[in-house]
Amino acid sequence: MSDKAIALCTQYGVHVRFADLGDWGKAELRAEYDPRVPEICINRRLSADLVEFAVLHELYHHREAIGEIAVLRDRAAREDAADAYAAQLLEVLA
Numbered sequence: 001m002s003d004k005a006i007a008l009c010t011q012y013g014v015h016v017r018f019a020d021l022g023d024w025g026k027a028e029l030r031a032e033y034d035p036r037v038p039e040i041c042i043n044r045r046l047s048a049d050l051v052e053f054a055v056l057h058e059l060y061h062h063r064e065a066i067g068e069i070a071v072l073r074d075r076a077a078r079e080d081a082a083d084a085y086a087a088q089l090l091e092v093l094a
Helices: 003-011 048-065 075-093
Strands: 015-019 031-034 039-043
Touching: 003 015, 003 048, 003 075, 031 048, 039 048, 048 075
Parallel strands: 015 039
Antiparallel strands: 031 039
């Protein structure tokens, strides 16, 4: 994972850790964000090429939680917005 993604999380006060997030059947749970810590937990089963994207996706949710980004009402729209945010930041951080 990029040191830049970790540095960005650190700037926001978000801890990143790896753990086995379990078996979700056909669905792949890549990461979870816990606003109480705040922490991004990355599934250690996740392929290395997806880790940075997952971290940045969850950082979007942190920014929602702290009020920097408006929370969209529709869950699917929020997830799409988090994906777009992660993809855009990947380009910027490259």
